Amino acid sequence: MSTPPGRVTIKDVAAAAGVSKGAVSLAFNNKPGVSGATRERIFAAARQLGWAPNSAARSLSRQSVDTVGLALCRPARLLGLEPFYMEFISGIESVLAEHDCSLLLRLVGSLEEEIQLQERWWRERQVDGSILVDFHQGDPRISPLRALGLPAVGVGHPDLTGGFPSVWTDDATAVAEAVRYLAALGHRRIARVGGPAGLGHSAIRAEAFERTMEELGLDGGRHVETGFSGEEGARATRMLLLASDRPTAIVYDNDIMAFAGFGVAAEVGVAVPDDLSLLAWDDSQLCRLTHPTLSAMSHDVHGFGAEVARVLFDLLAGQDVPSRPVATPSLVPRGSTAPPRP
Amino acid sequence: MSTPPGRVTIKDVAAAAGVSKGAVSLAFNNKPGVSGATRERIFAAARQLGWAPNSAARSLSRQSVDTVGLALCRPARLLGLEPFYMEFISGIESVLAEHDCSLLLRLVGSLEEEIQLQERWWRERQVDGSILVDFHQGDPRISPLRALGLPAVGVGHPDLTGGFPSVWTDDATAVAEAVRYLAALGHRRIARVGGPAGLGHSAIRAEAFERTMEELGLDGGRHVETGFSGEEGARATRMLLLASDRPTAIVYDNDIMAFAGFGVAAEVGVAVPDDLSLLAWDDSQLCRLTHPTLSAMSHDVHGFGAEVARVLFDLLAGQDVPSRPVATPSLVPRGSTAPPRP
Known part of the structure; x- marks a missing residue:
């Protein structure tokens, strides 16, 4: 995914925001020299035009992917109680470790907060890409994050992830x-x-x-x-x-x-x-x-997390990554199921 | 990505700190040859000018703390199985969220690997400070990470954390x-x-x-x-x-x-x-x-994590932070304990 290259350029963003190309560059590199209001105008113009600093150039100059973002929208107390996310994260980490890459983890209170966070992470180059989870029907994150050009993998059925390449279970x-x-x-x-x-x-x-x-x-x-x-x-x-x-x-x-x-x-x-x-x-x-x-x-939750991370690395390497299911959870009958007593 | 060319360079940092470019390089590469005081002056100058070696993943000109590091030295598979760390991390995250700060999380295979990672995180300004856990007797991380000047809180008894301010349970x-x-x-x-x-x-x-x-x-x-x-x-x-x-x-x-x-x-x-x-x-x-x-x-593991994060923020704010115990785990008798059958 990502904004198709060669269409909107930094020049268009500068024109739309009424500033110089240099100012756009300063804003996106979070350098001084642009006022807060101008910076916001530039970001708004970029978002509207669907422009983001070229991620390929970005990763070339950076040489390697070293941080992946994950925001979880649930109360901190609950997070500690559910085995799923720790196993999922451990799967992600197992692949990140192979790439000498770290996970930037954040708990957020709402999807709106996540949108702002992902925008800041991406603009400030704190992440090379993100993993998006817990999709809702008509998820509000899709449109702004796609406009931003954030490279991201969605965890959920392709019907839910709005064009982000997805990894999902049936x-x-x-x-x-x-x-x-x-x-x-x-x-x-x-x-x-x-x-x-x-x-x-x-x-x-x-x-x-x-x-x-x-x-x-x-x-x-x-x-x-x-x-x-x-x-x-x-x-x-x-x-x-x-x-x-x-x-x-x-x-x-x-x-x-x-x-x-x-x-x-x-x-x-x-x-x-x-x-x-x-x-x-x-x-x-x-x-x-x-x-x-x-x-x-x-369901191999650890393997699920690992596959999500692999797909994100493929995406960041510029590969075409179609949405793909991981193995469907399958029945393991043990002692807690039996025919009902007649 | 990287600092856009033509802006602040290592030369500017050297001039501001009154040292040679070589000294800046030594300081940032944690090499001998620069005194502790000079090193601090170099870091201060770099921070003020918004310069970092080969990575502008984060702007040094920003004054607020926005990333805290945590490396866990255990197999990824095991991590997902133990409730402790997820609850501990959820406690850390609850305090980080109040400060609009994220956790940089990484699984490492050995303490040596953690030392290298923490050094890189710190030199490249990927973290403002770190949380160190799972101390061993005579822990090998203490000496190199203290030499680095990494602001960190140790989770463990003060006898184990070698001078890092510690938060511990008795x-x-x-x-x-x-x-x-x-x-x-x-x-x-x-x-x-x-x-x-x-x-x-x-x-x-x-x-x-x-x-x-x-x-x-x-x-x-x-x-x-x-x-x-x-x-x-x-x-x-x-x-x-x-x-x-x-x-x-x-x-x-x-x-x-x-x-x-x-x-x-x-x-x-x-x-x-x-x-x-x-x-x-x-x-x-x-x-x-x-x-x-x-x-x-x-044992309030969530609260333990939260306290560790609070102590780190105090440390990063320049406060004097003595080691402190959190509440001692206390007995909660329930149904699984009783006098032995005579």
Whole structure:
């Protein structure tokens, strides 16, 4: 990706902003000599015209990629609680280390804040490129960051990443496999404990769950949305198990929530897997350390992060990088799933 | 990218500092031949003029702190498995976000690699300061990084951090409390599943364990060293439980291992807490999601990370920052500890 070369030039930006080419250069190199107001006018003109200092020239003069940016839009407290991001980051880092490159990591409070941050990182040359995650439907980051010419890889379905080359998992297929497996065991009352509806991949999974349940002639209305934390997974499971027609199987959107569900089942005296089957997602080591062990839609999160980093390096090397899926999460049946007690 | 030609050069820096170009080069390459005072004058001049050697990734003319470095010396795969570092990093990030500052994160394969990395980060002004973790006895990073003048905070006991201001937890006191609590419940055969002996804080805990056991007239020889992963915690627990004189209580050095021990107890048919008491460390949400819940030496890891970041900002603001302990981990008794069955 990136602004097509040879169209808009620094001269056009200078003309649009009513300044000299030199001033544009000073602004983009964050040098003194341009007032704050002029600098903003120059950036606005560049954004509008879709111009960014040529990234090829940039990397040539710099010789190598040495920093990649990643902003995460979630509360700091939550970040520490979910295994996914640490495994994902460890995968990214494993590839960055091979390239002697570091990760610039930042927690932001909103997508608007991320836009400003990415703009500053890019203009001030703090990053060579970025990894964008947690896409929403109609994500507000796409348009300004594409206008900026930021080289970036989107983590999410290509329908969500708005033209940024994307690396993604086929969540719809995996959800269908999970539901069909539980139905094949004989379950009819299957529930799903999912992530926030605003996230694109949660919406994809929710839709696939409902569609598959419908195809099987089952009621797909048993959804609970959460923010991915163990506490919320526990609360959702308690609510489902205390209902009059409690489910005999639950699919979770990550493994910490499935693990929490396991604790709740013991707490309310529901036997796993005899009275309740639990199916986790992502499959970190947690799933293999419980007794019985947790069945999961297994997913190499570390490898996912590594692949995202590889695609970004390809992009920065000027290669054409089509969006590509990583392996679809696949079912690993363990001790927490079984046919329902007759 | 690089400093645009024709602007500030090494010559200007040399003139401003009243030294030769060669001296500037020596200072920035951390070579002998320039006194500490001269080096500081050169750095000050360079910073004032906005000059950096071969990289203008960041403008030196900016006065605010905007990047803090953290290198972790552990295999990428392991990093994703341990809740501690993600919670610690989330605490750091919470304070960095208040200062509009980002974390430059890197996995390294050895302490030697970290030394080179920190030197480069500092010379190329990629970081304003760093956080140093996982101190070893006689840590090889101390001397070169102090010579460099890198502003850094050490995470570890002041005996280990060699003059870097440190933020630490009083592990010896916490271990003594843990052992005395289990002994007061009536346990005599108490084992410990610890971290790698090479790490300074593991050594401190091991010594405190042995000393406290000895004071109580108990055999303190039941130690197992691990690399902190759940799998290793499971293996250590299995080994301890299959021995002829198996312990009735086990203290773990983190919570993922205690959690794994919990699974192993169920697997080999040892009842928790009737036949075996388990005491975790750090106390992430894992401990509250099992059934029974896990007793733990509770420790606000997020707050620990936040405090480390605050101390670094104080240091960078030129304040005098004495080493300081954060709150000592304290016992939170839950369902996994009880008197041994008579």
